[in-house]
Amino acid sequence: MTARTAKVNDDLIAALGAIVGDRLSVAEAVREQHGHDESYHPSHPPDAVVFAETTEEVSDIVKLCAAGDVPVIPFGSGTSLEGHVAALNGGVCIDLMRMNEIIEVNAEDLDAIVQAGVTRKQLNEHLRDTGLFFAIDPGADASLGGMTATRASGTNAVRYGTMRENVLALTVVLADGRVIRTSRRARKSSAGYDLTRLFVGSEGTLGVITEVTVRLYGIPEAVSSAVCPFPDLESAVRTVIQTIQMGVPVARIELLDEVQMDAINKFSKLDYPVKPTLFFEFHGTEKGVVEQVETVEAIAGDFGADEFQWATKAEDRNRLWQARHDAYYACLALKPGSKGMATDVCVPISRLAECILETRRDIDESGLLAPIVGHAGDGNFHVILLMDPDDEDDVARCKAFNERLIMRALAMDGTCTGEHGVGSGKIDFLIAEHGEAVSVMRALKLALDPQNIMNPGKIVRL
Amino acid sequence: MTARTAKVNDDLIAALGAIVGDRLSVAEAVREQHGHDESYHPSHPPDAVVFAETTEEVSDIVKLCAAGDVPVIPFGSGTSLEGHVAALNGGVCIDLMRMNEIIEVNAEDLDAIVQAGVTRKQLNEHLRDTGLFFAIDPGADASLGGMTATRASGTNAVRYGTMRENVLALTVVLADGRVIRTSRRARKSSAGYDLTRLFVGSEGTLGVITEVTVRLYGIPEAVSSAVCPFPDLESAVRTVIQTIQMGVPVARIELLDEVQMDAINKFSKLDYPVKPTLFFEFHGTEKGVVEQVETVEAIAGDFGADEFQWATKAEDRNRLWQARHDAYYACLALKPGSKGMATDVCVPISRLAECILETRRDIDESGLLAPIVGHAGDGNFHVILLMDPDDEDDVARCKAFNERLIMRALAMDGTCTGEHGVGSGKIDFLIAEHGEAVSVMRALKLALDPQNIMNPGKIVRL
Numbered sequence: 001m002t003a004r005t006a007k008v009n010d011d012l013i014a015a016l017g018a019i020v021g022d023r024l025s026v027a028e029a030v031r032e033q034h035g036h037d038e039s040y041h042p043s044h045p046p047d048a049v050v051f052a053e054t055t056e057e058v059s060d061i062v063k064l065c066a067a068g069d070v071p072v073i074p075f076g077s078g079t080s081l082e083g084h085v086a087a088l089n090g091g092v093c094i095d096l097m098r099m100n101e102i103i104e105v106n107a108e109d110l111d112a113i114v115q116a117g118v119t120r121k122q123l124n125e126h127l128r129d130t131g132l133f134f135a136i137d138p139g140a141d142a143s144l145g146g147m148t149a150t151r152a153s154g155t156n157a158v159r160y161g162t163m164r165e166n167v168l169a170l171t172v173v174l175a176d177g178r179v180i181r182t183s184r185r186a187r188k189s190s191a192g193y194d195l196t197r198l199f200v201g202s203e204g205t206l207g208v209i210t211e212v213t214v215r216l217y218g219i220p221e222a223v224s225s226a227v228c229p230f231p232d233l234e235s236a237v238r239t240v241i242q243t244i245q246m247g248v249p250v251a252r253i254e255l256l257d258e259v260q261m262d263a264i265n266k267f268s269k270l271d272y273p274v275k276p277t278l279f280f281e282f283h284g285t286e287k288g289v290v291e292q293v294e295t296v297e298a299i300a301g302d303f304g305a306d307e308f309q310w311a312t313k314a315e316d317r318n319r320l321w322q323a324r325h326d327a328y329y330a331c332l333a334l335k336p337g338s339k340g341m342a343t344d345v346c347v348p349i350s351r352l353a354e355c356i357l358e359t360r361r362d363i364d365e366s367g368l369l370a371p372i373v374g375h376a377g378d379g380n381f382h383v384i385l386l387m388d389p390d391d392e393d394d395v396a397r398c399k400a401f402n403e404r405l406i407m408r409a410l411a412m413d414g415t416c417t418g419e420h421g422v423g424s425g426k427i428d429f430l431i432a433e434h435g436e437a438v439s440v441m442r443a444l445k446l447a448l449d450p451q452n453i454m455n456p457g458k459i460v461r462l
Numbered sequence: 463m464t465a466r467t468a469k470v471n472d473d474l475i476a477a478l479g480a481i482v483g484d485r486l487s488v489a490e491a492v493r494e495q496h497g498h499d500e501s502y503h504p505s506h507p508p509d510a511v512v513f514a515e516t517t518e519e520v521s522d523i524v525k526l527c528a529a530g531d532v533p534v535i536p537f538g539s540g541t542s543l544e545g546h547v548a549a550l551n552g553g554v555c556i557d558l559m560r561m562n563e564i565i566e567v568n569a570e571d572l573d574a575i576v577q578a579g580v581t582r583k584q585l586n587e588h589l590r591d592t593g594l595f596f597a598i599d600p601g602a603d604a605s606l607g608g609m610t611a612t613r614a615s616g617t618n619a620v621r622y623g624t625m626r627e628n629v630l631a632l633t634v635v636l637a638d639g640r641v642i643r644t645s646r647r648a649r650k651s652s653a654g655y656d657l658t659r660l661f662v663g664s665e666g667t668l669g670v671i672t673e674v675t676v677r678l679y680g681i682p683e684a685v686s687s688a689v690c691p692f693p694d695l696e697s698a699v700r701t702v703i704q705t706i707q708m709g710v711p712v713a714r715i716e717l718l719d720e721v722q723m724d725a726i727n728k729f730s731k732l733d734y735p736v737k738p739t740l741f742f743e744f745h746g747t748e749k750g751v752v753e754q755v756e757t758v759e760a761i762a763g764d765f766g767a768d769e770f771q772w773a774t775k776a777e778d779r780n781r782l783w784q785a786r787h788d789a790y791y792a793c794l795a796l797k798p799g800s801k802g803m804a805t806d807v808c809v810p811i812s813r814l815a816e817c818i819l820e821t822r823r824d825i826d827e828s829g830l831l832a833p834i835v836g837h838a839g840d841g842n843f844h845v846i847l848l849m850d851p852d853d854e855d856d857v858a859r860c861k862a863f864n865e866r867l868i869m870r871a872l873a874m875d876g877t878c879t880g881e882h883g884v885g886s887g888k889i890d891f892l893i894a895e896h897g898e899a900v901s902v903m904r905a906l907k908l909a910l911d912p913q914n915i916m917n918p919g920k921i922v923r924l
Binding site: 109111150152162164174178181184185192194195198200201206218245246285288291344346348379409413414415416418419420421429433435436439441443444447 | 668
């Protein structure tokens with residue numbers, strides 16, 4: 001059994017038990033499960049895991065930890081990809097998945113308040129009869145607290161924005177246990193510093209998010225999805241770029257290269273052509289969708305696309321998008337036993353073709369098994385590097401590739417992470433990207449968490 | 463002549479002169495002009511005004527001021543409304559209006575980088591032949607630096623968002639003179655704390671914004687504007703609410719009560735019916751605009767609206783919207799010699815009718831001359847209180863009214879300021895609105911400006 005760090009002593013465990021009763025575990029299996037996410041990053045189990053049910057409990061737990069100078073690691077669905085939940089210095093993991101209450105749906109205001117452990121699918125299931133939906137959809141069925149903490153997005157971001165645009169307010173437990181609400185429900189406000197956006201993307205390093213107020217949208221009158229194969233990667237990417245530059249309000253425009261198409265065919269038992277492919281979705285009025293489709297079909301045709309294969313029935317669309325959401329798992333299945341290193345650069349759309357094509361060449365020259373999939377409409381794409389985490393050479397080769405890719409994106413005024421976050425895996429790249437601005441981030445971290453107990457070792461090193 | 467505060471001594475003036483040459487003034491008239499905005503707040507002239515031309519100059523000026531513990535007040539077009547530019551403790555005003563260069567327009571990426579002194583009209587004039595436009599339009603022809611600093615919005619926000627959504631990155635001179643860029647040009651990023659959003663709305667209290675990267679949009683294929691009078695205020699407001707709740711993507715939906723209509727008729731020499739009125743604008747494809755118009759005409763008809771009066775020619779539309787943008791000045795002209803106190807609450811749309819109708823009753827019962835005008839689609843509206851700043855009773859009556867209005871909005875989960883900002887005028891209301899969260903804002907301010915030299919006395923008191 002992994003040794004417990006000295007600070008998490010019997011007194012602290014007893015005091016935690018007094019708050020949460022038997023919703024507390026120091027069992028090896030539970031700790032191990034909470035020490036890692038879905039990525040290649042090594043596991044660092046916390047010393048104890050508590051399963052919180054209320055904001056007040058979280059506040060009491062954090063106060064105890066602050067008094068003992070003990071790290072606090074918030075935990076949601078565990079589906080992050082940059083080692084976000086690893087307890088690098090031990091400490092107490094607060095599992096928030098039992099905080100899964102949908103507190104209120106304000107249908108008239110197109111918003112909802114949920115506890116942090118509510119998942120995106122749970123919320124949409126709950127909304128089913130309201131005519132509304134929550135738009136942000138990372139691959140995993142992640143918790144809304146975790147999605148807020150990593151500033152997640154997904155396939156709909158090109159039309160509906162990321163968590164940055166879709167979170168209206170947060171309830172946060174600060175590093176000293178105080179509880180704040182960051183904003184009111186009004187759609188806009190100039191009332192002081194934007195604390196909501198400060199905590200969106202803060203990865204548990206500034207406080208524990210316990211409630212999230214999110215924006216909802218009306219389910220559009222008409223929805224159409226289509227899959228369209230292209231003769232080569234460049235034609236697919238150029239179709240994306242022109243669609244965006246023409247201002248067509250596509251709801252989704254996703255790029256999958258032939259390696260990724262092969263992977264999802266196998267994983268999801270489909271038989272799409274094994275070619276570079278775009279997955280589209282169009283939302284609007286009946287007439288509006290027809291107009292969008294005509295425009296995009298014309299663009300794709302100019303770039304030599306094959307026919308669009310339409311999915312208009314809800315179940316067909318769901319199958320299509322579930323396959324897209326399972327892309328990461330489909331990649332892992334290509335090489336059983338492997339772990340995935342998912343790169344995540346995002347560049348201005350004018351540089352996307354150049355960035356993807358150079359990256360494809362780099363993959364080919366490196367001899368890596370590495371599908372490309374991405375939210376091309378945002379300029380964001382992933383290369384899924386399949387590697388053996390126990391093979392040092394393999395890991396080194398993948399890391400070198402990732403570094404080349406990130407430097408390529410930064411040189412194009414892009415970012416090292418479009419939606420996965422920094423965690424511990426991208427700390428050095430953050431400095432490459434932001435330079436002096438990282439010192440401002442460090443000052444903010446110190447101001448709000450002077451003891452460095454909130455998910456230490458993530459985003460910035462102190 | 464107003465006495466100079468002790469810290470701004472001859473040595474400092476000489477050192478400033480060494481940086482900016484003769485772009486420096488201590489003349490009474492120049493200082494006075496830089497000591498106030500367009501509101502009723504009393505003037506507090508700075509000790510000196512420097513006219514900066516580059517980020518490097520701003521950095522050097524701030525370093526000098528930091529060394530001397532001297533306040534720094536950034537100044538744009540001077541059109542703010544909450545005393546934002548008043549030099550409450552004296553100090554050096556940095557006028558940024560000579561930083562008016564449009565640095566680059568990246569048409570393919572739908573963005574532009576401008577210096578802080580570029581105004582919204584200047585940018586749109588520059589974009590004229592590109593097919594693109596910048597969407598945010600407060601009443602005044604404000605500078606983009608100032609609009610960023612106050613998190614401004616305007617009539618288009620219901621469709622295109624506020625400065626929060628339309629600023630992609632900033633160059634900022636920090637309180638110690640260091641220069642950072644807050645973000646890259648990629649459309650989304652999860653790379654660390656959201657410094658861009660932290661500085662948007664920071665009102666010069668955390669640093670001086672010197673360059674702004676903004677989002678642009680393609681000019682829509684079809685644009686139609688219309689004016690529509692209603693039998694009473696409630697029908698107009700309910701038309702707005704239903705339009706928003708149905709998800710019609712209106713570009714503009716502005717409410718003006720009969721007092722405001724009378725004011726703009728007089729000021730802009732128009733002859734609209736003196737009734738509660740909505741100003742609309744629809745953007746989209748030809749067919750899309752027709753669909754939107756049909757939907758909104760049906761809603762308005764249900765609420766007993768008169769006919770829509772259309773403006774389809776660009777010059778007619780411009781006249782219509784210029785009249786709307788001049789609403790504040792039209793109000794001031796109703797009572798020559800008066801100053802305006804512009805209230806600025808914003809509430810969830812479900813509470814808008816209740817909030818406006820209670821406010822209208824309050825105006826009537828108070829015997830105030832106070833038109834209502836607002837961005838009703840966002841839940842944001844202004845009451846323009848016309849007062850004699852030298853009449854204590856008048857000022858007190860207006861302040862009491864504003865306080866009642868803000869408390870009404872806060873009780874509805876609204877905000878004290880939708881778009882004007884806090885300045886010095888709303889500091890106490892900020893505490894009413896955010897409670898404990900204000901202590902977090904104070905911690906951020908202290909972390910980034912430990913000497914409290916950046917526009918002191920605004921947003922938070924230390």
